[in-house]
Amino acid sequence: MxxxxxxxxxxxxxxxxxxxxxxxxxxxxxxxxxxxxxxxxxxxxxxxxxxxxxxxxxxxxxxxxxxxxxxxxxxxxxxxxxxxxxxxxxxxxxxxxxxxxxxxxxxxxxxxxxxxxxxxxxxxxxxxxxxxxxxxxxxxxxxLPGTRADAGTTLSATVAAGYDSNVALAPDAETVNLSDNSDLFIEAGAVVNHRLSADSTRARYLFGGLHLRQYLDVSEFDQQSLRLGFNQEQILQRWQLDLRAYLDNIHVDSDRFEQSLNIAANARRTLGGGRDLRLHYQAGLIDGGARYAYLDGWEQRLGIDSLLPTGAGWLRFGYQLELNDRDDLEQNGEFFSYSPTRHSLFARLTLPDAGHWRYTLRGEYRYSDYDDPYRISNGTGTTEVPREDHRYLVGIRAQQRLADRTALFVDYRYIDNDSNITAYDYARHQVMGGIEARY
CATH class of the missing domain: 1.25.40.10 (Tetratricopeptide repeat domain)
Structure with a gap:
């Protein structure tokens, strides 16, 4: 212009x-x-x-x-x-x-x-x-020169370090046979987008992402994930649509945890006065690999959220429904369900910039109801227990721009999972800081 x-x-x-x-x-x-x-x-x-x-x-x-x-x-x-x-x-x-x-x-x-x-x-x-x-x-x-609209390929990368108080998401270290369930970690990630074509109403992209987390001592929980996919962005009347198909491959330590083929559709509509409405749908066909075969099956997520300007800042709040149909785990007369139905409510408040800093506050409540009751050995036989979990999350993120394409961030979150089966109770503190860059 x-x-x-x-x-x-x-x-x-x-x-x-x-x-x-x-x-x-x-x-x-x-x-x-x-x-x-x-x-x-x-x-x-x-x-x-x-x-x-x-x-x-x-x-x-x-x-x-x-x-x-x-x-x-x-x-x-x-x-x-x-x-x-x-x-x-x-x-x-x-x-x-x-x-x-x-x-x-x-x-x-x-x-x-x-x-x-x-x-x-x-x-x-x-x-x-x-x-x-x-x-x-x-x-x-x-x-704009050098931005996504002009560049055929863009890259964003993150390098961070942090502390995780509950690596295994367990009530205590003894439950998962660890001497210490807390650890320091380093984390790195990168996302590449390559635009194939674009016009006034439509754009097509290939994208890929890589994420690594390595713990200092508890190396059996090291994580590696890779995502490759295609998406199309387009405008349909007053809706902005983002349609995606992608493959996820997640490893824990050296074992494949999940491989999934996914489709996703996101739709956004501006409502006026700074407000908007967003709808989400995602479905994945999951293969857990030899060690995690009980995770094989389907997962679907449906969500709705809205942006609302307030006197304190910009508030985004919403609801998500998650449906799972997995193979579950049955061994030695015991049964463990991995097919929860989950209902999540969340709110995220982005405060006006304070100097060079931007702060985002986050809260979430998630209720999980597992389809079939657990059968758990009690020494003389087994007991059937329907599992229900209530998970609470609070967090804060602060971000400061260091230069035109780089930013410093600090992120803290606390999770408390309250389950009627004691082995799945846990609390977790995680704090990390790092640098983000875009090219």
Whole structure:
């Protein structure tokens, strides 16, 4: 998008919003100074406009339209730091957040920060229900050098280290014959996307992902996973669709834990006012391998969630249903079910950026009901016990951008699983920190 065109849009839309809002909300004190600033902006006299806006601010005129117009004038004069400061404050207001992110994208583009610009343009596109703003954000993304829209292949990578208090997810170390069930670990992952084709309504990708976790002492729980697949993104009326087919291969230590062939469909619709609705479906045909043959079977997940702007930040909340039909495990007269039906409720709150940090709070409750009762040996015979689990999760993630394409993160989560079968009770603390990079 040519720079002149984007700036003219920013100013004209700001004036349109001002005319719609000030009649209902503007306080009389300072309004004359504000209107004088608008007139100066229209004449291209942005230094005079800034002086008038600041006078209006000191007089008590404290409206989002003033912050926005002030940011536009700073932008036109090349004072990008002050412009970004004004727009960043507006990201906390659900009615202005999409427009503010769009203009923060313009600022980042002028500062030659394409990755940061892409983040803001994507935020503007996702949060807006204004067709013109969404089109401008999409066009701005297409014209960014070195971003996903221009690059045929992109790579993201993560390197981290952490501590896991309960590696085996057991009530105690003795249950799983370990001297110590807690351990330090290192973790690394990478995801590659290669675009095959794209037009205005559809794009096709090949993708792959690799994830490794290695424990310092409890090496029998080391994990390796590989994912390869294909997906198609397209727009169908007011829905954005993501259709995927992929193969997962997961190993624990050197043994294959699961190999699965999966299909997934995700649909998202913008509802207006910064809100959206998302629907999810995933089905997998699972092969547990020789050691884990009892995991063979099907798994399906259906979910619905929504994004809601609040005074505290952006809240995403939802529900997921998981259905399993596995072979289960029967040996020595005992029976263990691996076919739970699970109901999950979750909420995730992303707080407004505090300086260079972004914080996300997460909570989840999951109820699991296993299809068939367990048969457990009691020394003289077996006892049948229907298994039910209640799992609670809380967590916090903090992320700080280090450079245009790299970020530092710290993640903590606590899980408490309460089962009516004591062997499946456990609590787990996990904390890790690392660096993410995108190329």
């Amino acid at each position: 040519p720079p002149g065109r984007t700036v003219r849009f920013s100013l004209s839309l700001c004036l349109l919003l001002f005319s719609a809002l000030t009649g209902a909300f503007a306080a009389p004190v300072g309004q004359a100074e504000f209107e004088r600033g608008v007139a100066a902006s229209q004449r291209g006299e942005h230094q005079q406009a800034i002086q008038a806006y600041l006078q209006a601010q000191r007089a008590g005129f404290d409206q989002p339209a003033l912050q926005y117009n002030l940011g536009v004038s700073y932008f036109r004069l090349g004072d990008y730091a002050k412009a970004a400061q004004q727009f960043a404050q507006l990201t906390r207001d659900p009615q202005w957040a999409a427009l503010a992110h769009y203009n923060l994208g313009l600022v980042a583009r002028r500062l030659d920060q394409p990755d940061r610009a892409a983040d803001h343009f994507e935020q503007a596109y996702r949060r807006s229900d204004n067709a013109r703003l969404r089109a401008l954000a999409a066009s701005a993304l297409d014209r």
